[in-house]
Amino acid sequence: MNIKINNNEFWANPGDTILQVAKREGIKIPTLCYLSDLSPTGACRICVVEIENGQLVPACAYPVYDGMVVQTNSKKVRRSRKSIIELLIANHPQDCLVCVRNGCCDLQDLAAEYGVRSYRYVGEKRSGKLDLASPAVERDPEKCILCGRCVRMCHEVQNVGAIDFVDRGFYSQVAPAMNRSLNTTACVYCGQCIVACPVGALREKSYLKQAWEAINDPDIHVIAQVAPAVRVAIGEEFGMAPGSITTGKIPAALRRIGINEVFDTNFAADLTIMEEANELIERIQGGGKLPLFTSCSPGWIKYVEHFYPELLEYISTCKSPQGMQGAVIKSYYAQKTGIDPKKIYVLSIMPCTAKKFEAGRPELSVSHTEPDVDVVLSTREFARMMRIAGIDFTRMPDEGFDDPLGESTGAGVIFGASGGVMEAALRTAHYMITGKDMDRIDFTPVRGLQGVKESSIKIGNATLNVAAVSGLHNIDHFLEDVRNGKSTYHFIEVMACPGGCINGGGQPLPSTPEKIQKRMEAIYEIDRSLPKRCSHYNESIKTLYDEFLGKPGGHKSHEILHTHFTKRESI
Amino acid sequence: MRSEEVYKKYPRNEASNMIAMLQDVQEVHGYLPEDDIIRVAKHLNVPTSRVYGVATFYNQFRLTPLGKHVIRVCRGTACHVKGSLDILNTLEAELGIKAGETTKDLQFTIETVACIGACSIAPVIVIDDKYYGGLTSKSVYKLITEYRKKEDQADKQ
Ligand code: SF4
Ligand code: SF4
Ligand code: SF4
Ligand code: FES
Ligand code: FES
Numbered sequence: 001m002n003i004k005i006n007n008n009e010f011w012a013n014p015g016d017t018i019l020q021v022a023k024r025e026g027i028k029i030p031t032l033c034y035l036s037d038l039s040p041t042g043a044c045r046i047c048v049v050e051i052e053n054g055q056l057v058p059a060c061a062y063p064v065y066d067g068m069v070v071q072t073n074s075k076k077v078r079r080s081r082k083s084i085i086e087l088l089i090a091n092h093p094q095d096c097l098v099c100v101r102n103g104c105c106d107l108q109d110l111a112a113e114y115g116v117r118s119y120r121y122v123g124e125k126r127s128g129k130l131d132l133a134s135p136a137v138e139r140d141p142e143k144c145i146l147c148g149r150c151v152r153m154c155h156e157v158q159n160v161g162a163i164d165f166v167d168r169g170f171y172s173q174v175a176p177a178m179n180r181s182l183n184t185t186a187c188v189y190c191g192q193c194i195v196a197c198p199v200g201a202l203r204e205k206s207y208l209k210q211a212w213e214a215i216n217d218p219d220i221h222v223i224a225q226v227a228p229a230v231r232v233a234i235g236e237e238f239g240m241a242p243g244s245i246t247t248g249k250i251p252a253a254l255r256r257i258g259i260n261e262v263f264d265t266n267f268a269a270d271l272t273i274m275e276e277a278n279e280l281i282e283r284i285q286g287g288g289k290l291p292l293f294t295s296c297s298p299g300w301i302k303y304v305e306h307f308y309p310e311l312l313e314y315i316s317t318c319k320s321p322q323g324m325q326g327a328v329i330k331s332y333y334a335q336k337t338g339i340d341p342k343k344i345y346v347l348s349i350m351p352c353t354a355k356k357f358e359a360g361r362p363e364l365s366v367s368h369t370e371p372d373v374d375v376v377l378s379t380r381e382f383a384r385m386m387r388i389a390g391i392d393f394t395r396m397p398d399e400g401f402d403d404p405l406g407e408s409t410g411a412g413v414i415f416g417a418s419g420g421v422m423e424a425a426l427r428t429a430h431y432m433i434t435g436k437d438m439d440r441i442d443f444t445p446v447r448g449l450q451g452v453k454e455s456s457i458k459i460g461n462a463t464l465n466v467a468a469v470s471g472l473h474n475i476d477h478f479l480e481d482v483r484n485g486k487s488t489y490h491f492i493e494v495m496a497c498p499g500g501c502i503n504g505g506g507q508p509l510p511s512t513p514e515k516i517q518k519r520m521e522a523i524y525e526i527d528r529s530l531p532k533r534c535s536h537y538n539e540s541i542k543t544l545y546d547e548f549l550g551k552p553g554g555h556k557s558h559e560i561l562h563t564h565f566t567k568r569e570s571i
Numbered sequence: 572m573r574s575e576e577v578y579k580k581y582p583r584n585e586a587s588n589m590i591a592m593l594q595d596v597q598e599v600h601g602y603l604p605e606d607d608i609i610r611v612a613k614h615l616n617v618p619t620s621r622v623y624g625v626a627t628f629y630n631q632f633r634l635t636p637l638g639k640h641v642i643r644v645c646r647g648t649a650c651h652v653k654g655s656l657d658i659l660n661t662l663e664a665e666l667g668i669k670a671g672e673t674t675k676d677l678q679f680t681i682e683t684v685a686c687i688g689a690c691s692i693a694p695v696i697v698i699d700d701k702y703y704g705g706l707t708s709k710s711v712y713k714l715i716t717e718y719r720k721k722e723d724q725a726d727k728q
Contacts, residue, residue, distance in 0.1 A: 161618025164620035164621050164623070166620070176620055178623055185620070571609050
């Protein structure tokens with residue numbers, strides 16, 4: 001069918017909304033409550049357009065019909081949008097100068113684009129209490145514009161439902177049950193609500209202050225570790241094209257900030273693979289609990305602890321790469337260098353908000369008292385840190401990570417994308433079982449941004465059924481099957497965030513499907529370009545086992561690299 | 572109905588029964604206790620935030636228990652013109668609660684209502700089932716002090 005937008009004819013599919021056609025044709029219509037992939041609610045009405053009879057309709061929710069005539073920029077439309085913005089601002093703290101989203105805020109952008117130059121409406125503002133109690137996600141309800149994106153994300157995509165609209169009318173707000181703090185709920189700290197939020201009403205808990213204090217203390221040996229997904233995203237914060245690979249610039253910047261040593265979480269990802277591939281084989285050969293679920297996504301782990309505690313035995317006992325790296329630093333590395341572990345401060349740079357919570361879990365630390373990872377900064381906080389330090393990231397030279405925990409293979413880097421842990425583990429499991437590498441190292445059926453990817457693979461004379469799942473609502477039917485004894489899988493990778501860590505809750509904003517696609521391509525590009533692509537070829541890992549751990553799954557490995565999870569109650 | 576019966580009456584995991592179930596819980600307790608909001612959520616397998624959202628969205632649900640005396644302040648037009656806002660403010664200040672809330676000692680609840688059909692004696696409040704008209708800040712203050720005195724004496728006996 002044909003429709004006319006701003007006097008130009010366009011072809012449209014039946015069932016398209018006006019917004020979909022406009023987007024395809026590069027015609028800009030502003031949106032606030034609209035969230036791609038989820039059904040539109042038509043709540044904010046910033047996307048109004050005028051149709052032939054002079055009516056204003058929300059473009060995000062309004063289906064096209066043949067012969068429709070649309071104006072996206074008539075006087076009526078501009079007026080209506082401007083007053084919506086003015087009304088939103090009237091009920092908003094005018095806080096931009098000190099707001100974490102200054103320069104990256106949809107409301108701020110709209111006010112600028114529509115030429116809002118005064119506070120036209122003045123009235124009572126809604127009040128709400130700051131919720132700073134959780135270790136990872138903070139809420140500032142006064143900044144909330146009630147678009148509902150976080151609510152839909154949390155309920156429909158993550159299946160957690162920690163927050164919802166409460167109260168009515170002027171007092172409506174988005175909050176946990178009984179208006180309590182997020183830390184009393186089943187919130188898994190995935191941070192996807194932060195990614196969804198167009199303003200500064202949701203944000204990560206910042207630990208920049210603690211990080212600077214450690215860096216400024218000459219008695220403390222500060223070690224950074226950098227997760228795989230950070231290197232394909234941080235460039236966006238400095239205007240680089242999405243998917244820019246900045247592996248070498250990161251250690252260069254960290255050294256200039258004053259970090260003493262820079263290790264690579266990819267090393268620990270390789271280490272995770274050695275342990276997890278071994279665990280998979282042990283369970284298959286020894287009749288252990290199957291399917292084996294991966295354990296590297298702390299949002300996913302917390303989800304199981306709240307909603308499926310009876311299935312915790314199915315989860316791999318491996319700590320996450322962040323946890324393993326911290327543990328190895330505070331044990332092996334401290335021993336090797338003779339530095340007192342109490343004087344070592346581990347600073348993680350992660351694409352993730354849930355890692356902030358994970359770092360504080362006592363069962364993850366070697367000493368069970370002091371944490372192995374002292375502070376976790378998101379990719380965004382790392383960018384802020386560089387700005388404060390006056391570092392022009394785009395001009396950093398390429399430098400390497402430090403030994404002995406800086407070497408990594410292609411298997412480590414693909415942890416950053418959904419399906420990567422699975423693929424990396426299969427590469428090594430194949431080698432452990434058959435003594436040879438897979439004919440083709442690339443195992444593509446588990447790649448891509450779909451929420452569920454399933455496949456089978458023959459290793460030796462066994463056939464393994466595997467799945468890679470991301471976005472927590474996708475995992476429930478797998479778990480139900482396990483609960484009912486009907487699962488036919490051997491190995492399931494789960495990442496809480498849709499698409500994996502490349503789309504983590506701590507990544508640069510705004511995040512769009514196109515950017516996530518680019519970040520993913522960059523991850524596999526790095527893997528392809530590396531000389532070694534299997535964890536079992538990582539020389540530093542071999543040394544670590546020789547000098548300290550013994551063998552994968554051995555006694556020492558269990559002590560340092562494995563953990564257990566516990567049932568969690570919440571309201 | 573007793574509390575347990577409510578949970579027996581409704582099948583588990585049937586979210587469509589949420590409102591009916593909350594009504595029954597309120598029937599039992601006179602309000603929706605937090606523990607029951609959590610229990611209803613578990614029973615129906617919906618997030619607690621959603622049940623709480625529904626409970627706070629509809630006017631019919633109360634989240635606090637009713638006091639022994641329910642004071643209904645008319646906020647209809649006639650009463651408004653005759654100064655019902657002052658009456659409300661006085662009551663709120665005197666009892667230390669807002670409309671819709673109950674005092675800590677569970678003695679008083681303040682509610683606001685639209686015209687209660689006694690405009691001729693505006694401004695009007697109703698305490699339990701007794702009407703008081705032609706009020707001023709001063710007289711309402713006296714009235715509430717008397718109620719309190721009575722309760723204090725009852726406590727002492
Ligand atoms: S949320 Fe946006 S508009 Fe509001 S204070 Fe922050 S930057 Fe300004
Ligand atoms: S962090 Fe995740 S689980 Fe928690 S409220 Fe946000 S979306 Fe929901
Ligand atoms: S917190 Fe953010 S995403 Fe959630 S409703 Fe408010 S403005 Fe929208
Ligand atoms: S974006 Fe269309 S109504 Fe909000
Ligand atoms: S307005 Fe108060 S009784 Fe009618």
